Amino acid sequence: MEQGLGSDSNAPPGSIDKSRVLDVRPLRSLVPVFPSPQGMSSISTPQPTPFVCVPPSGPFPSGVQPFYPFLVQNDSQRTTGGQNQPNNFGFGSNIPAPVPLNSFRTPPAHANRGPGRPKKASKARGSGSIVIEDDGYSDSQNHSDQYGFSMHVTDAEVASNSVKRRGRPRKRRTENGEEFDVESLVNNFLTVFKLKEFDDFRRSSGDKDTVGTILLAFDLLRRRLTQLEEAKDLAPGIARRPDLKAATLLMTKGVRTNSTKRIGHVPGVEIGDIFFFRMELCLVGLHAPSMAGIDYMSVKITMDEEPVAVSIVSSGGYDDDGDDCDVIIYSGQGGVQRRDGQMFDQKLERGNLALEKSLHRANDVRVVRGIKDIAGSNGKIYVYDGLYKIQESWVEKNKSGCNVFKYKLVRVPGQPEAFSLWKSIQQWKDGTATRTGIILPDLTSGAESLPVALVNDVDGEKGPAHFTYVPSLKYSQPFSAPKPSTGCHCLGGCQPGDTHCPCSQRNDGFLPYSSLGVLFTNKSLIHECGLTCACPPNCRSRMSQAGIKVRLEVFKTKNRGWGLRSWDPIRAGGFICEYAGDIIKASTAVLRESNSDVFLHIAFFAIRHIPPMQELTYDYGIVPPEKADKGKKKCLCGSVKCRGFFY
DNA sequence: GGCTCTTCAAGTTC
DNA sequence: CGAACTTGAAGAGC
Numbered sequence: 209m210e211q212g213l214g215s216d217s218n219a220p221p222g223s224i225d226k227s228r229v230l231d232v233r234p235l236r237s238l239v240p241v242f243p244s245p246q247g248m249s250s251i252s253t254p255q256p257t258p259f260v261c262v263p264p265s266g267p268f269p270s271g272v273q274p275f276y277p278f279l280v281q282n283d284s285q286r287t288t289g290g291q292n293q294p295n296n297f298g299f300g301s302n303i304p305a306p307v308p309l310n311s312f313r314t315p316p317a318h319a320n321r322g323p324g325r326p327k328k329a330s331k332a333r334g335s336g337s338i339v340i341e342d343d344g345y346s347d348s349q350n351h352s353d354q355y356g357f358s359m360h361v362t363d364a365e366v367a368s369n370s371v372k373r374r375g376r377p378r379k380r381r382t383e384n385g386e387e388f389d390v391e392s393l394v395n396n397f398l399t400v401f402k403l404k405e406f407d408d409f410r411r412s413s414g415d416k417d418t419v420g421t422i423l424l425a426f427d428l429l430r431r432r433l434t435q436l437e438e439a440k441d442l443a444p445g446i447a448r449r450p451d452l453k454a455a456t457l458l459m460t461k462g463v464r465t466n467s468t469k470r471i472g473h474v475p476g477v478e479i480g481d482i483f484f485f486r487m488e489l490c491l492v493g494l495h496a497p498s499m500a501g502i503d504y505m506s507v508k509i510t511m512d513e514e515p516v517a518v519s520i521v522s523s524g525g526y527d528d529d530g531d532d533c534d535v536i537i538y539s540g541q542g543g544v545q546r547r548d549g550q551m552f553d554q555k556l557e558r559g560n561l562a563l564e565k566s567l568h569r570a571n572d573v574r575v576v577r578g579i580k581d582i583a584g585s586n587g588k589i590y591v592y593d594g595l596y597k598i599q600e601s602w603v604e605k606n607k608s609g610c611n612v613f614k615y616k617l618v619r620v621p622g623q624p625e626a627f628s629l630w631k632s633i634q635q636w637k638d639g640t641a642t643r644t645g646i647i648l649p650d651l652t653s654g655a656e657s658l659p660v661a662l663v664n665d666v667d668g669e670k671g672p673a674h675f676t677y678v679p680s681l682k683y684s685q686p687f688s689a690p691k692p693s694t695g696c697h698c699l700g701g702c703q704p705g706d707t708h709c710p711c712s713q714r715n716d717g718f719l720p721y722s723s724l725g726v727l728f729t730n731k732s733l734i735h736e737c738g739l740t741c742a743c744p745p746n747c748r749s750r751m752s753q754a755g756i757k758v759r760l761e762v763f764k765t766k767n768r769g770w771g772l773r774s775w776d777p778i779r780a781g782g783f784i785c786e787y788a789g790d791i792i793k794a795s796t797a798v799l800r801e802s803n804s805d806v807f808l809h810i811a812f813f814a815i816r817h818i819p820p821m822q823e824l825t826y827d828y829g830i831v832p833p834e835k836a837d838k839g840k841k842k843c844l845c846g847s848v849k850c851r852g853f854f855y
Numbered sequence: 856g857g858c859t860c861t862t863c864a865a866g867t868t869c
Numbered sequence: 870c871g872a873a874c875t876t877g878a879a880g881a882g883c
Contacts, residue, residue: 448873449867449868449869449873449874449875451867451868452868452873452874452875453874455875456874459876485868486866486867486868486875487867487875487876490876496877497864497865497866497878498866498867498874498875498876498877499864499865499866499874499875499876500864500865500866500876500877500878501865501866502865503877504878523866541864541865541866542864542865544865546864546865558865558879559865588867588868
């Protein structure tokens with residue numbers, strides 16, 4: 209947010225004049241996607257709209273200027289990780305040596321060959337080999353066993369990751385006998401996101417921009433498929449699992465990144481980043497298997513190869529994790545019959561063997577925590593919690609009396625908070641811990657359904673002055689509408705696939721939001737139900753009218769005044785808040801006198817997943833030429849896509 | 856050894 | 870609740 213918002217550091221806490229608490233000035237020079245008066249009538253429908261929201265970026269209809277309400281500021285520097293510890297196998301001096309699990313080893317197919325890949329023991333697959341320098345993982349100084357050699361990592365991915373699926377493009381027949389062209393849909397996405405000529409280098413190794421673009425493309429495609437699936441008449445059976453479908457379509461086109469496996473961090477993914485689907489982990493290379501919880505790769509050790517674990521997904525949730533956020537007790541994989549659920553002993557092979565090898569090699573293992581959270585589609589969110597080392601392993605008997613492998617993973621010190629932050633926030637919310645630095649528990653004074661705290665844990669400032677909280681938009685001038693608006697008659701709420709609903713028709717025949725309230729598309733203009741509609745207040749098409757859904761806090765930043773962030777995770781397309789305050793004539797020239805019920809609102813939706821406590825930022829948009837040299841201010845948002853200035 | 860093809864294992868999502 | 874679904878490793882074959 210903007211720097212230089214006034215301060216009122218003299219007022220003691222508790223005696224604050226709330227009318228002077230914040231000097232959050234309206235977005236004076238905001239250049240949002242306000243339709244121009246003549247453009248308004250030509251955008252999508254000749255009919256005026258009962259309620260209009262402005263969501264994230266285009267494609268923009270003619271007469272509409274682009275405006276990215278939110279870009280996530282991401283200024284936390286990734287720790288380089290791999291604090292290469294001297295080789296005591298990763299154990300502290302007080303920690304007992306691990307129980308050897310070798311007795312559980314599955315007998316190799318060929319007795320002379322190493323484990324893992326019996327027939328290809330000394331072969332480096334793929335088009336090239338990467339040799340990892342002696343980076344401290346090697347324990348050859350201390351041990352002369354089979355683990356004591358430098359590691360040659362085979363690049364097993366490069367050659368195989370651009371395989372194209374054969375066959376005709378998939379089309380789904382609609383009830384009208386027309387075929388829905390999924391291929392064209394995907395190609396459109398690739399064009400829009402400039403992913404058509406996705407090169408091998410970015411596929412093999414990513415960066416923040418690539419990761420962000422792929423996740424954005426995935427989620428929009430997934431949401432679009434969900435929307436199509438809901439309106440089955442248009443594309444029946446197009447995707448029962450839109451997450452899998454969207455990811456498969458992208459991967460078939462070779463659109464993925466970090467497909468070369470690596471130990472340690474993945475370029476472009478930062479500690480604390482959140483994901484809502486397993487396939488997202490796959491697409492960005494954080495954790496390749498679509499189902500399995502352990503990802504591993506083959507490393508070459510002189511003439512032999514052996515598997516080492518590179519990442520795990522711990523899907524436990526809060527309750528299973530104990531009090532220590534930095535320790536995970538992880539169960540091995542296998543031991544369950546797929547068909548009937550019958551249990552048997554786990555075997556020391558595949559992921560289990562890789563974890564055991566990683567214990568001895570003391571290599572970093574990425575950890576993704578599955579966290580129970582209502583914001584996730586199935587109540588689960590994945591958080592990248594950084595690097596861990598495996599410290600111990602042992603065998604337990606489960607209830608059926610079968611052997612289960614257990615691995616103790618301990619977080620590498622010095623990394624930014626991730627999972628532990630979630631736990632803290634949970635405690636703030638349930639009252640078992642207090643948020644430090646709170647100046648006002650709720651600066652809205654109850655105007656919102658959820659409190660918005662005012663927090664300063666940076667310095668002594670007690671809050672910006674000259675601020676009155678307004679929950680909705682004020683108009684200096686009414687909004688122009690060429691014709692009277694027509695509401696819907698959906699008494700039970702607007703339903704997907706209802707071709708008669710006028711509100712759906714205004715959104716190209718679809719409801720604008722999913723059943724979870726996630727915006728389906730990044731269109732520049734959304735039509736919501738309004739005053740003249742018969743649908744109830746909880747209608748899906750009234751998303752932005754229901755108030756904020758996440759716990760927000762206004763907080764003091766270190767270098768740019770006061771900012772806004774959320775205690776809750778926000779998924780891409782999720783509604784954050786409505787722009788509230790005065791719309792000033794000079795800044796917009798868009799709103800005009802009207803006698804209809806059309807209201808234009810500005811609503812902020814997340815462009816990408818936003819982890820808790822990450823500052824919310826937005827893009828002020830493109831500078832009007834006449835303003836290019838006037839009122840220019842340096843932007844401090846810190847985003848990789850920052851324009852540098854706003855006006 | 857190198858390549859392709861098939862089989863199998865793993866768990867999430869709605 | 871259980872059907873539907875995926876990728877990538879492992880194995881077989883040439």
